[in-house]
Amino acid sequence: MTTLTDDTLPTTPRAMRDEMIAFAVMALLLASVPFTGVYPYFVMQALCFALLACAFNLLIGYGGLLSFGHAMFLGTAGYCSAHALKVWALPPELGILVGIAGAFVLSIITGYISIRRQGIYFSMITLALSQLLYFIYLQAPFTHGEDGIQGIPQGHMFGLFDLSQPTVLYYVILVGFLAGFLLIFRIINSPFGEVLKAIRENEPRAISLGYRTDQYKFLAFVLSGTLAGFAGALKVFVAQNASLTDVHWSMSGEVVLMTLVGGLGTIFGPVVGAFVIIAMQQYLAGFGQWVTVIQGSIFVICVLTFRRGVVGEVAHYFRRSL
Amino acid sequence: MQALYAQLLVGLINGSFYALLSLGLAVIFGMLNIINFAHGALYMMGAFVAYFLLSLGGISYWWALLIAPIIVGIFGMILERTMLQWLTGLDHLYGLLLTFGIALIVQGVFQNYFGSSGLPYAIPDQLRGGMNLGFMFLPVYRGWVVIFSLIVCIATWFLIEKTRLGAYLRAATENPTLVRAFGVNVPRMITLTYGLGVGLAALAGVLSAPINQVRPLMGADLIIVVFAVVVIGGMGSIMGSIITGFALGVIEGLTKYFYPEASNTVVFVLMVLVLLVKPTGLTGRAA
Numbered sequence: 001m002t003t004l005t006d007d008t009l010p011t012t013p014r015a016m017r018d019e020m021i022a023f024a025v026m027a028l029l030l031a032s033v034p035f036t037g038v039y040p041y042f043v044m045q046a047l048c049f050a051l052l053a054c055a056f057n058l059l060i061g062y063g064g065l066l067s068f069g070h071a072m073f074l075g076t077a078g079y080c081s082a083h084a085l086k087v088w089a090l091p092p093e094l095g096i097l098v099g100i101a102g103a104f105v106l107s108i109i110t111g112y113i114s115i116r117r118q119g120i121y122f123s124m125i126t127l128a129l130s131q132l133l134y135f136i137y138l139q140a141p142f143t144h145g146e147d148g149i150q151g152i153p154q155g156h157m158f159g160l161f162d163l164s165q166p167t168v169l170y171y172v173i174l175v176g177f178l179a180g181f182l183l184i185f186r187i188i189n190s191p192f193g194e195v196l197k198a199i200r201e202n203e204p205r206a207i208s209l210g211y212r213t214d215q216y217k218f219l220a221f222v223l224s225g226t227l228a229g230f231a232g233a234l235k236v237f238v239a240q241n242a243s244l245t246d247v248h249w250s251m252s253g254e255v256v257l258m259t260l261v262g263g264l265g266t267i268f269g270p271v272v273g274a275f276v277i278i279a280m281q282q283y284l285a286g287f288g289q290w291v292t293v294i295q296g297s298i299f300v301i302c303v304l305t306f307r308r309g310v311v312g313e314v315a316h317y318f319r320r321s322l
Numbered sequence: 323m324q325a326l327y328a329q330l331l332v333g334l335i336n337g338s339f340y341a342l343l344s345l346g347l348a349v350i351f352g353m354l355n356i357i358n359f360a361h362g363a364l365y366m367m368g369a370f371v372a373y374f375l376l377s378l379g380g381i382s383y384w385w386a387l388l389i390a391p392i393i394v395g396i397f398g399m400i401l402e403r404t405m406l407q408w409l410t411g412l413d414h415l416y417g418l419l420l421t422f423g424i425a426l427i428v429q430g431v432f433q434n435y436f437g438s439s440g441l442p443y444a445i446p447d448q449l450r451g452g453m454n455l456g457f458m459f460l461p462v463y464r465g466w467v468v469i470f471s472l473i474v475c476i477a478t479w480f481l482i483e484k485t486r487l488g489a490y491l492r493a494a495t496e497n498p499t500l501v502r503a504f505g506v507n508v509p510r511m512i513t514l515t516y517g518l519g520v521g522l523a524a525l526a527g528v529l530s531a532p533i534n535q536v537r538p539l540m541g542a543d544l545i546i547v548v549f550a551v552v553v554i555g556g557m558g559s560i561m562g563s564i565i566t567g568f569a570l571g572v573i574e575g576l577t578k579y580f581y582p583e584a585s586n587t588v589v590f591v592l593m594v595l596v597l598l599v600k601p602t603g604l605t606g607r608a609a
Contacts, residue, residue, distance in 0.1 A: 066415040113594055116601040120357045120414055121553060125597065128550040132590035139583060249546060253422060260419060292430030299423025303416050304408060 015321040016189075022268055022322055023185070030174055040170045041238065046278040047177040048235040053258040053270030054184050055227035061265030062188055063220040064200035065115075068123045069130030070228050070255050072110070075247030076133065077103040077229030082149040082242035083142055092157045096176075096233040103229020104222065106133075111221035115214060127249060134247045148243030152236055163237055176234045180227055185267060187223060196220055257295060260302050263309025268322050272310050326579050327458040333575020334568065335464055335533065338471035339526050341567025343548045344555065345475055346522035348563045349482070352495045353515040356406065356417030361548070362541025363428040364520050367394050368527025369536045370432065373443055383446040383532070390528045391521035398520030402513050425542070432538035440535030467529050474525065475564045478518075482560055491515065550593045556603020566604060 033043050056070045080102030085095040114125040137143045144150075154163035163169045187193050199206045199213045206213050236242055245251060254277065262273025277295075284291050302309065308316055315322040343361060350358045358364075371393050372386035381389065401424060409416050449463040482488035494501040494508050502508045527541070534540060548567075555566030570589055578585040596604065 060415075064413075066418065068418075113597050116597070117553075120351075120418060123415065123418055124357065124549045124553050125593070127546060128553060128590050128593055131546045131550075132587050132594070135586040135590075138586075253426075256419065256422075289430050289433040292433065293427050296423045296426025296428075296430060299419055299426065300405065303420040303423065304405060307416070 018320050018322065019185070019267060023181075026268065026271065027178060030177075031171075034167050034170055040166050042278070042282060044170055044173045044238045045235075046275045047173055048231050048238060049255070049258060049278055050271040050274035051177050051180045051234070052228050052231035053255055053262070053274045054181055055224045055231060056255050057259045057264065057266075057270045058184050058187065058227070059220055059224040060259065061269075062193060062196045062200060063217055064203075065217060065221070066123045066256070067114075067126040067221075067224070068252050068256065069110070069126035069128075069249070070225075071247055071249065071251035072130035072133045073103040073107060073225045073228035074232035074235070074251065074255075075137065075242070075244075076106050077232030078236050078242035078246050079137065079143055079149065081233040081236045082152050085155065085236070086149060086152050087142075089153075091159065092155045092163060092237065095155075095236070096230070099233030099236070100226060100229050103232065104226045107222045107225025107229070111218050111225065115218045115221055127252065130247065130252060131249055134244065134249070137244060137247055143242075143244075146244065148241050150241045152240045152242070154237055154240065169237060173234055173238060176230070180230050181271075184227065188267065192216070192219070254295075257299060259309075261298060261309055263312030263315070264307075266309065266311045266315060266322055269309050269311035276310070324458055329575040329579040330572060331458075331460070331464055331468075331575070332578070333572040334468045335571070336574060337568035337571020338468050339530060339544065339567075340548055340551045340571050341475050341564045342471050342522050342526040342529075343544070344551050344557075344563040344567050345478055345560065346519035346526075347548065347552055348557050348560060349478070349522070350516055350519035351557055353491065353512050354402075354406065354417070355414055356409070356421065357414075357549075358516075358519065359418055359421035359545070360401075360424040360428065361421075361520075361523050362543075362545030363425040364394055364398060364541070365523040365527040365530075365544070366432065366536075366538060366541040367397070367428065368524025369443070369531040369540060370436075370527075371524065372528040372531050373441055373536045376443065383528075386528050387525065391524040394524035394527075395517040395521035399513050399517040402516040406516065407509070407512070425545075429538055429542060436538055438537065438539060440537040440540075443531040443536055445532040463532060467533070471526070471529060472568075474522070478522065479560045479564065547589055550589045554589075554593050554596050554603055556605045558603070558605040562605030 030043070030047070034040060052070065052074055055073075056067065059065045059067055077099035081095045081099030084090045084098035085092070090098065110126065110129050114122055114129065117125055138145055142149075154169065156162055157168075157172055161168045161172060163172060195206065195211055195216050198209075199211070199216060203213055232246065235246070258273035258277045259270045260273070261276055262271065263269030280294070281291060284294065287294075306313065311322050343365060347358055347361055350356060350361075368390045371390040372383070375381035375386045375389060376383070405420060405424070406417065409420060445463045449466050452459050452461040453465070454460075482491060490501065490506055491511065494506065494511055498508050523541075530540070551567055551570050552563065554570065555562045557563060570592070573592065574585060574588055577588040584591070
């Protein structure tokens with residue numbers, strides 16, 4: 001089996017420095033958005049999806065596990081947060097925590113079921129589990145079926161920051177995104193992350209070295225699902241609703257597409273991919289169903305010619321790790 | 323009681339589609355090591371080809387049963403030659419992603435031209451009406467679907483498990499290099515296998531056209547249930563996927579009678595239960 005990223009460079013001081021510089025550039029660019037003419041809601045939405053894609057990438061890019069049901073964490077956290085904010089009238093920070101907790105519990109259950117199968121079977125199980133949840137949410141009373149939970153109050157974060165102000169909301173979302181991103185960055189560069197990469201490259205060898213690979217993969221699954229839930233909880237504040245589209249399997253497909261376009265197994269790839277795909281949907285919305293065709297074509301082109309993705313190709317060209 | 327029998331029949335019919343589709347998936351997976359995410363889209367194409375044959379060419383259902391799988395099968399073989407064959411030796415997730423992309427393209431194109439609503443396809447004259455079996459009324463067409471797909475499933479099983487061609491096929495699955503050394507053209511066999519699997523999907527599409535109408539997304543929702551069927555069955559054997567397909571259809575039908583709220587989820591719940599007890603699926607071999 002060939003590996004996902006055939007030229008992963010070892011983490012050297014130089015690679016670390018490149019990544020830190022890239023991170024600083026990204027943070028500065030994103031922080032300056034309110035001062036430019038860019039529509040902040042577009043960027044906020046893209047940031048939520050970027051965090052989701054980064055969480056997803058933690059699992060596939062570093063664990064070699066293709067989850068085709070990551071929308072279930074996004075959607076579940078969204079419903080939990082929305083319910084906590086609207087029905088229980090909790091403040092935003094607790095609402096986010098409830099969402100994260102929901103995704104955490106769900107990822108433990110689904111991880112326990114799915115992690116025991118490998119390869120394509122793993123993908124199919126995660127897909128089927130997310131579809132099971134889709135039907136449950138379709139019928140459960142608290143999700144309001146097709147209508148979703150609407151009109152969610154944004155409230156005051158920590159009693160201080162008024163989230164109904166677009167600029168305040170933007171910075172809260174940005175801080176959430178950067179915190180999630182740094183956490184993933186830290187996980188990847190930890191000893192745990194190194195073991196994950198070893199499992200991705202050669203699982204039998206990792207087992208023979210004495211690692212309980214199932215436990216590592218399970219932990220990666222739970223981390224990835226919980227972080228995806230964080231993205232879902234943040235998204236509630238941007239969209240002010242939680243609906244079935246976030247749980248549907250086509251959403252899982254979009255997450256895969258974002259990561260693939262940006263670059264599987266690269267740190268910044270999913271962010272770039274998310275921005276590309278969200279921008280595409282925004283500006284091509286007039287083409288109706290042709291957007292689906294274009295997305296499908298991107299899948300095909302990426303797999304056939306462009307397997308490293310945008311960031312992966314750039315990093316390969318400059319012989320850097322990004 | 324009438325309603326129970328009716329639901330059992332619906333279950334058997336759905337089971338026929340599950341069996342035909344998971345059978346095709348199993349055949350393709352065996353040779354190409356690819357989970358064909360485009361299977362649902364190709365099933366839909368089968369139904370559309372039958373519709374075009376009738377509305378544009380006046381070609382009847384009976385010919386469509388033969389011609390539609392051939393046309394879609396050829397389309398599949400072109401896909402295999404132009405795209406899928408470049409993935410040999412790569413991580414199998416790329417196969418899933420590529421076929422997913424193909425499915426999006428095919429479904430998107432059909433949605434553009436035909437919207438999301440259904441086109442009617444009439445039941446052929448010879449299969450109209452119904453029979454009174456004493457305990458229930460059986461629409462002839464539905465009985466025909468069950469019997470015909472059973473015959474096709476068994477024929478495919480016979481082809482693969484009992485004939486010389488099937489023996490080559492199974493051997494090439496185990497060790498392509500060795501089989502090639504014996505002078506068998508393995509790449510061509512892979513292409514034909516993909517065509518066969520796709521043809522089975524298209525055949526299911528033609529069979530379903532008079533029952534379910536012809537819709538661009540008819541395969542998209544079905545395919546995920548079929549994936550669950552495949553996970554439960556384990557895709558270890560051809561017979562395994564046939565039996566699991568029919569059995570799950572029947573179980574789904576029974577659920578619809580006794581506890582309708584769970585009818586959409588019962589297959590997925592069963593999948594979870596089976597995986598908890600036996601992670602390899604019912605007839606599964608290690609992945």
